[in-house]
Amino acid sequence: MCRSIKTLRPPMTPEVHDEDIRAAALQYVRKISGFRAPAAHNQEVFDAAVEAVAAATAELLDGLQVRGLPAR
Known part of the structure; x- marks a missing residue:
């Protein structure tokens, strides 16, 4: 989906x-919304989505x- 997101x-x-x-x-939010940078009237909901994700x-x-790694 979004190749710039790496496995974490x-x-x-x-x-x-x-x-x-x-x-x-x-x-992820940029890809889903289709906005690289949202307009001012969408900034709040965009930022909230980033924080939620x-x-x-x-x-x-x-x-x-x-498996094979100790629990954190």
Whole structure:
């Protein structure tokens, strides 16, 4: 779907930072909305979507269990 979003789970990416999660969320919302930068009247909902996707991504990554790796 969006080739610029990289896999963030271990072992593909050993260290994932908040910036990585937010960048992936931003790319996702841009792709879904069709806007690289939303108009001023859409900025609030755009930013809220990025934050919601970032939170869901962080929750997913925190909950994943990858075989062969110790639980976080």
